[in-house]
Amino acid sequence: MSDDQDDIGSRGKSVALEARNTGEDGRRYSPSAARNSEAIADVLAEHMPVAGHILEIASGTGEHGARFVERFPDLRWTYSDLDEISLSSQAAWIAQADAGDRLAGPLRIDATRSDWGDAERPESFDGMYCANMVHIAPFEAAEGLIKGAGRLLKPGGKLMLYGPFAQDGEIAPSNSAFSEDLKRRDESWGVRDLVQEVLPLAVRAGLTLERIVDMPANNLSVIFRKT
Numbered sequence: 001m002s003d004d005q006d007d008i009g010s011r012g013k014s015v016a017l018e019a020r021n022t023g024e025d026g027r028r029y030s031p032s033a034a035r036n037s038e039a040i041a042d043v044l045a046e047h048m049p050v051a052g053h054i055l056e057i058a059s060g061t062g063e064h065g066a067r068f069v070e071r072f073p074d075l076r077w078t079y080s081d082l083d084e085i086s087l088s089s090q091a092a093w094i095a096q097a098d099a100g101d102r103l104a105g106p107l108r109i110d111a112t113r114s115d116w117g118d119a120e121r122p123e124s125f126d127g128m129y130c131a132n133m134v135h136i137a138p139f140e141a142a143e144g145l146i147k148g149a150g151r152l153l154k155p156g157g158k159l160m161l162y163g164p165f166a167q168d169g170e171i172a173p174s175n176s177a178f179s180e181d182l183k184r185r186d187e188s189w190g191v192r193d194l195v196q197e198v199l200p201l202a203v204r205a206g207l208t209l210e211r212i213v214d215m216p217a218n219n220l221s222v223i224f225r226k227t
Contacts, residue, residue, distance in 0.1 A: 026092030028061040028085075036216065037067045040131070040162060043213050043221045044068060048158055050075045052126025055119060055152065057111055057145055058082075058133035062090035069099045079105035080119065111137070111144040116152075123154050131162040134198070135179070138188040143201055150205030153226040159207060161198075161222045162215070168195035172218040194222060 021029045044050055051074040056065055059079040069077050079090040090106040097103045109116045111133070128149050134142045149159040164175040171179070171191065179191035192198055199209060207224040215221055 022089070023092075025096055026088060027096060028063075028089035028092075030061045030063060033061060033063040036219075037064055039215060040064065040221065041068055041071050043160070043215075043223075044072070044129075047211055047213070047221075047223045048129070048160055049126040052076070053078070053124075054127040054129050055107075055125045056080060057109060057128065057130040057148070058086075058137075059090050059106060060086055060132070062086070062093035062106075064129075064131065065090070065103060066093045066097050066099075069097065069103045076102045076104070078107060078119075079103075080107040080109040080116075082108065082110050111142075111148065112140040113144060114147070116148055119148075119152065122151055123157075125152050126154055126157050128153060128157070128159045129162075130160070133163075134161060134165075135163055135182060135191045136189055139192070139197070142192060142198065146198070146201040146205045146207065149224070150207060150226065155226055157226045158210070159202075159224040159226075161220075161224075163219055164191045165194040165198070165220050165222070166191055166196075167193065169193065175218050194220070198222075 023029065048054065050072040053076040055078045057080055059065060059081050062079055065077040065079055069075050081087050081090065087106045087108065094103050094105070107118050109119055130145055133145070153159065164178060166175070175191050182189040182191070202209065202224050206227055208227050209222070210225045211223040213221040
C-alpha cells in the first residue's frame with residue numbers, strides 16, 4: 001500500500017509517505033497519484049455523480065481533482081484540506097487548469113470539526129470523495145467525515161472512500177504491516193475495519209453501503225449512498 005496524499009496527522013501536520021516533487025508553478029506531484037488516478041476515475045465513472053458537484057476532503061497534492069475534471073466535462077470538483085502545503089498545491093492546480101469554475105476551492109476544512117465553514121451548505125453536494133485520509137488521521141477525522149457526508153450530501157448523494165481497509169477482522173498481510181508502521185508513527189493512526197468501525201458511523205449518518213470495489217495494491221473503493 002502506498003499513499004498519494006499529504007494528510008493530516010493528529011496534530012494537523014502535513015504527512016507524506018512518499019517523495020513529492022514540486023513544479024516551478026507550485027503544483028505538487030505524487031508518484032502514486034499518477035499510478036492510481038485512472039483506476040479511481042473508472043470507479044467514479046461507474047458509481048459516482050460525474051455530472052454533478054463533488055466535494056473532496058483532504059485533497060492532498062490536488063492531482064486527482066485536476067485529472068478528474070479533465071476526464072469528465074460535466075463534473076464540478078471542490079478541493080479542501082487543512083495544511084498550508086496541500087492548500088497551496090491545490091490552488092496552483094486550479095490556476096493551471098483549463099476548467100473554469102469546475103475546479104474550485106481550496107476550502108480549509110478540518111474533518112474532525114462539526115462546522116466546515118464555507119462548505120456548510122446542507123444537502124447541496126451530489127458527492128463527496130476522500131482518498132487515503134481515514135488511516136492517516138485520528139479516528140475522529142473518520143467520524144467527522146462521515147457525519148459531514150450525512151449533513152451535506154443531497155438525498156441520493158454518494159460518498160466514496162479510497163484506501164486500505166480491514167473487513168470484519170480480515171486484513172491483507174501488506175495492509176497489516178502498513179497499519180503497524182502507521183501506529184509506530186502515531187498511535188492514533190492505523191488501517192480501519194470497514195465493517196466493525198466505519199459502517200456503524202455510516203448507519204448513524206443515514207448512509208447505506210452501496211458498493212465495494214477491489215483496487216490495486218490491496219486498496220478498496222467504498223461507495224455509500226445517502227438515504
